[in-house]
Amino acid sequence: MYVVKSPLSDADLKIVGEALQGALVDLIDLSLLAKQVHWNVVGSRFRSIHLQLDEVVAVARVHSDTVAERASALGVSPDGRAATVAGASGLGTVPEGWIKDADAVGALVSALGAAITRMRGRVEATEQPDPVSQDIFIGITADLEKHHWMFQAENV
């Protein structure tokens, strides 16, 4: 059995490990969900939103890799398999089929909003046990809130 010599106590590791696993699932789901809308959006704003969503996908992919590798670095096996994501994501889902541009923007406002609330919880939860992981969550939150703003500004 593989055991990493973790720099954290068991109690701290449990808190941090759960935060990282939760973030991983949310971020993978965000990348899949943004791609889904990227392919299915229709309406006069198609091209703009189509491109904007690929930036969300890129951000979500980079951050999901960071949190998964952070979990591994602490000795916690990350789980980013499809079924795990489908079962545990906290982002809600997007409807099947074509989606009108305004609805597409709304879907992202909603998904990013949910992701932010949960990520801010992780920032708080990990402050004491592991400032290194906290710093990663802070950086992710900044990016999510930036994209959240841009989609909100678009549906005015």
Add this chain to the structure above:
Amino acid sequence: MYVVKSPLSDADLKIVGEALQGALVDLIDLSLLAKQVHWNVVGSRFRSIHLQLDEVVAVARVHSDTVAERASALGVSPDGRAATVAGASGLGTVPEGWIKDADAVGALVSALGAAITRMRGRVEATEQPDPVSQDIFIGITADLEKHHWMFQAENV
């Protein structure tokens, strides 16, 4: 209701649409599954396999985008959401937790093998109805078989 003027007949479109949707699910699953092993592999070959898996992820992501956009181009709404992938993928799954290097290689040989068999079926199925989609499947198969070879050669 959004309707693309498809260049294919309804019958042909049904065959091609199913092939594209099936390929999309397999390729997204391949990208998730390869990332999962990328994070969880352990053993003396860790670094080599860790890097190799990111090449599989990159290939799977590029091709999944191509097949999804091809479906949209034919007027078929693609579905790449987490639950759809979890439910419909034909690649089998990888075990939870850390995975020894030889097992990691074996898991990829198996997943790629399953993906190839299904992709070759799509090459055959789409030859008559849509040589454009077939050409995409042929290109994907070439890449999958190349990676399949490299993992097989590694487990000798």
Add this chain to the structure above:
Amino acid sequence: MYVVKSPLSDADLKIVGEALQGALVDLIDLSLLAKQVHWNVVGSRFRSIHLQLDEVVAVARVHSDTVAERASALGVSPDGRAATVAGASGLGTVPEGWIKDADAVGALVSALGAAITRMRGRVEATEQPDPVSQDIFIGITADLEKHHWMFQAENV
């Protein structure tokens, strides 16, 4: 008199040569027509369509060069002069003067639709006489259908 030793029989060469010449004219016209709209489009979607059209221009220019050089490679002199394009293009024309954004999108949907129908005919016609030329037409069709989708999705 310059004579290339063509790898095709005279009968096959006639079919393939006509397909290549037809494609050349359509693709040059597409590049001119897309530039025309790129300069003349007005309306709130101006910038998005202006940029999108330059992608169409780039695709059309690359493919027109490929089909013209393919004709030369088979010993058939390609003709891409302005008068030939003006006389033989199958894409219809775009109106003179400023064009509103929705009309601009509609003009591209129409021009790309015409180009696709003709290009698919060439895919079929060249399958037997020259699979090498057919493969080029297949690749062009994929690109045209992708852009066709994006303009259609924008006018919903």
Add this chain to the structure above:
Amino acid sequence: MYVVKSPLSDADLKIVGEALQGALVDLIDLSLLAKQVHWNVVGSRFRSIHLQLDEVVAVARVHSDTVAERASALGVSPDGRAATVAGASGLGTVPEGWIKDADAVGALVSALGAAITRMRGRVEATEQPDPVSQDIFIGITADLEKHHWMFQAENV
């Protein structure tokens, strides 16, 4: 006291120096004003205008550096401090707070329009005293008029 050996007569230098100082102030103000709207624009065209404004900022920054260094090269100390810009700019201002997309476009049409009128005056004023500075103003005018067109075309 620092004195550059200027290639111009005192009378010519006065005209050219004032033209350069005036252009500097306008261009810095344009860069600040375009950034202001870049951050505050809301509405369905948010993303397109947000990106477009950063191109204006980039152009304004490059040109403001050129005219300031041109002034220095002629021995005239350029003044681009905040208070000078706030006091001397001829571009008008943009309102405080969030700004709707159509209003944002309108604000730029107006600011660019004012900048162009003044810049054309400098082209005329400097023709005799310094064709080198005139050439710089001509190039700036070309860029301003190009952006002016694009914002005008967007508010149709």
Add this chain to the structure above:
Amino acid sequence: MYVVKSPLSDADLKIVGEALQGALVDLIDLSLLAKQVHWNVVGSRFRSIHLQLDEVVAVARVHSDTVAERASALGVSPDGRAATVAGASGLGTVPEGWIKDADAVGALVSALGAAITRMRGRVEATEQPDPVSQDIFIGITADLEKHHWMFQAENV
């Protein structure tokens, strides 16, 4: 009806607009004509001329875009459609079919010569009404005369 607030008077605009439209047609035709020779040239100097012609094409494409957008910036709708180019170009034409290298060089000397004469006329015509457009024509003339020299030097 779309109306740009032009910085020029109506009389000046007429002169400048005609100059820009004329330049647009010549430059598009030059790009088509140079590509035509690029594909059809034969003879021992094939490769050198084939490559040289693509540089002419690149120059002609960049400048045609600049003059068309300059027309739009002044509120004059540019017309670069195939039929317009075929009907209004002042460059003469190139013969159908394969063309020997020395003839290819001669054809370019002739086409560039015609383009230069007309472009120099535009430099003169626009000096008073619009030095900004004049500056663009001056830059184009410099490039055309450079290429003209190189083809002339080659046919000695």
Add this chain to the structure above:
Amino acid sequence: MYVVKSPLSDADLKIVGEALQGALVDLIDLSLLAKQVHWNVVGSRFRSIHLQLDEVVAVARVHSDTVAERASALGVSPDGRAATVAGASGLGTVPEGWIKDADAVGALVSALGAAITRMRGRVEATEQPDPVSQDIFIGITADLEKHHWMFQAENV
């Protein structure tokens, strides 16, 4: 009226919003002030300081964009207009006209010193209400203190 769903309480938002607005004004002023000295510095160290100041400008521009967009992301409209900067900056000013190299360095030591004191106040003020904004201020402080050191070291 545009309202972003801010992740912060009203009380926290007030503190953080003021910190971001204050930082925005200081950073824009720093960019203008550093450019002013960049153009007006004279003396044997001219070139070195001229180049060094452009690095300060680049840093100030990047950070001003980040804090303005952070304000927008929290639903606070940022104000970076010339008059606002002229009125609210806490950096002091630089004298009109040419500036000797040693004075130029001294002016930057002073401006950066003022900016740092204020930025450290923002790091402290935002720790509780918004660790995400605090992290941005920490990064900015690091950069400002690095440049502060380099100018101090130069005036020994």
Add this chain to the structure above:
Amino acid sequence: MYVVKSPLSDADLKIVGEALQGALVDLIDLSLLAKQVHWNVVGSRFRSIHLQLDEVVAVARVHSDTVAERASALGVSPDGRAATVAGASGLGTVPEGWIKDADAVGALVSALGAAITRMRGRVEATEQPDPVSQDIFIGITADLEKHHWMFQAENV
């Protein structure tokens, strides 16, 4: 003994494997032969042909790697050793020593002609057993025929 689980039946594999091995040998020989002429060509067209031949070398090297790895991917060990190439190539040879430019061009016309005939045979032979390998041969044929044309056009 190493055994790849080939996606092809034994009969199909035999046909495809022979085609790939034959292509490998031809392409390596083409790369060596083109380099040989690259070094030994003399005459007034030296530089042009010298550069052109390096493009042939680059194309031949890339394609030889592709077909060899394709063979490995199907479980067929590729053989690209010097003696194998010397014994089995179907391209003929080039004479020892310096070679005049016109003869150099003629040698390439002849070698490429032989390579094309054989490659077209492989396109035909692999259509049924393995469309994936066929697609690779089609792409190679397109490149060879393009270079064949350019050398033919040069010897007119």
Add this chain to the structure above:
Amino acid sequence: MYVVKSPLSDADLKIVGEALQGALVDLIDLSLLAKQVHWNVVGSRFRSIHLQLDEVVAVARVHSDTVAERASALGVSPDGRAATVAGASGLGTVPEGWIKDADAVGALVSALGAAITRMRGRVEATEQPDPVSQDIFIGITADLEKHHWMFQAENV
């Protein structure tokens, strides 16, 4: 005597200065030690570890520069001379001469483990006196722990 106007109190500066000096020594030693193993490793995993160690060297070099310049920015003279590093490093040493691959990995696991423990102490020590320096230590710790994981995973 050169005195930087430090933003920290003397008491805080002492704590932070010692932390930065300690980090500097550890990071330089890590870069030397990783290079030492990079050159001396032998065994079947030679190439993989040889490359992996250069990534550690790059990370250690970048971070050592950052902490040294941070010390300077606070007015504390950094000391990274060979004798200081040899005397004060907390990483232990690596044996003289060739080193088997598994031992090489073990040596890095041990050195990185020591570096991490000490770096985490600095994160804690600097939280109150200087969050800016703390943020730097947090970033370094994240990188060290990532590399620590990868070497641990390799020796399973």
Add this chain to the structure above:
Amino acid sequence: MYVVKSPLSDADLKIVGEALQGALVDLIDLSLLAKQVHWNVVGSRFRSIHLQLDEVVAVARVHSDTVAERASALGVSPDGRAATVAGASGLGTVPEGWIKDADAVGALVSALGAAITRMRGRVEATEQPDPVSQDIFIGITADLEKHHWMFQAENV
């Protein structure tokens, strides 16, 4: 005898040809003279001036190529041979041997000053006969005056 069909009359050509030949000689001499000082400068400002001079060299080389090719384009054979440059340059010379930094700066101020005076004469002389050549001289003058300023500012 080689004769280019010049777009200028004989009288105009004489004026423009002399201006271009004069500029060529000055610019080549400037490049040689700046390199000379680049190698021979000594003193505490060595590195700064050494680098600055290479920027002058780069500018002088680019412009000398432009004016020489402009002469060729007009059918005037340019002469940039060493003896011609040594005999006809209007820049004065720099002393043999090592040169102190302040003297180096002074030498460049003097050489650039001479070059500018002559170049401004060419701007004036060519305005009527050839605005295309004039535009080139204007651009060169702008660059020379920029460098002139920077060296002057350095010797305060």
Add this chain to the structure above:
Amino acid sequence: MYVVKSPLSDADLKIVGEALQGALVDLIDLSLLAKQVHWNVVGSRFRSIHLQLDEVVAVARVHSDTVAERASALGVSPDGRAATVAGASGLGTVPEGWIKDADAVGALVSALGAAITRMRGRVEATEQPDPVSQDIFIGITADLEKHHWMFQAENV
């Protein structure tokens, strides 16, 4: 008959020419042999060796081009045809078919060892007759010995 005016005497030229021809044959064979193993290697170290061999191929290709062009530069016609390489190489051969990773490494150790011995002989032989060619052989030897070391270190 083509005769280069060689800078060497006939006697020296004979020695140097033979050394260059011998090096050419060895280096081409090394590139072919390394590619052969690149395609045929199997075993757990597959990926690492597969990549490492492409670095050997790249080095061998670059150096073979250098020595062949060096021969041409001295007036000696180089011979790098397949049959010449097969007949004259001094590197031994590699077995047909799949090759286990340890054997692959051994094969390279052996081939590189042979190449080095011969190359060192050429360094010695050419010192007097042509230090320019000797310098090339010295550089090649350094590269070969570096790769030799890495393969040796891998088979411990």
Add this chain to the structure above:
Amino acid sequence: MYVVKSPLSDADLKIVGEALQGALVDLIDLSLLAKQVHWNVVGSRFRSIHLQLDEVVAVARVHSDTVAERASALGVSPDGRAATVAGASGLGTVPEGWIKDADAVGALVSALGAAITRMRGRVEATEQPDPVSQDIFIGITADLEKHHWMFQAENV
């Protein structure tokens, strides 16, 4: 026990091995010492010297890697550990703490002077036993002497 089959005799290897080990120690020490001054230099020439020293560091790092790998290639284990460098370097040391710019330049003149004397001894010592290593020492000496010149020229 690991034994490389060295191309040198034992006697030659001893000489060359000592030269390489000595060079390694000097070059690592040079890189540390130059970084030390890079961080601690103060005075009006701070920025110029700060940047110049990073070029020395870069050169020293590249060359130290080359000589260490050269030692390994010959079968001699290189030793670049901190204690070895501290004990065996022949470069002298630099003082603790801040260092005035003129002293910084002087310290580098001295360290480079010492390094050059020793490196020239190695060029001489290795000429007979190993011209390959000698060639490396020659290249290093050229770089060291270039930097030595530049620092000397700066302290005039």
Add this chain to the structure above:
Amino acid sequence: MYVVKSPLSDADLKIVGEALQGALVDLIDLSLLAKQVHWNVVGSRFRSIHLQLDEVVAVARVHSDTVAERASALGVSPDGRAATVAGASGLGTVPEGWIKDADAVGALVSALGAAITRMRGRVEATEQPDPVSQDIFIGITADLEKHHWMFQAENV
């Protein structure tokens, strides 16, 4: 008076200094002479030779900088002023005015031939006094002889 502490004895320095000064003059002259022909060549091979000459110019410029800086590094002031080059170059001259392509090639064969003979003399002369300078001359000779071959091969 500036005195570099040269690593060479006075006698050796005299020999090496003269060799470097001689090489400097030849290489600058080669760069001027090649540019002269680059601008004046006419004939059907114009474009090929025009491009080839710019490669000679680039090589000559890089090497002239290297030998001049090498002289400075040894404490010998280099002299690359126009009059020195005109007076001391050993390359002969090229005729005034337009030059036919075959004559252009002949002029380069002659100039490069003269340069090579002199450079080989420097290789011999500096072997004992300074192997570092010799190594530079060897590298230059290799480049000159390569270009010499290519021009010779072209005039067959």
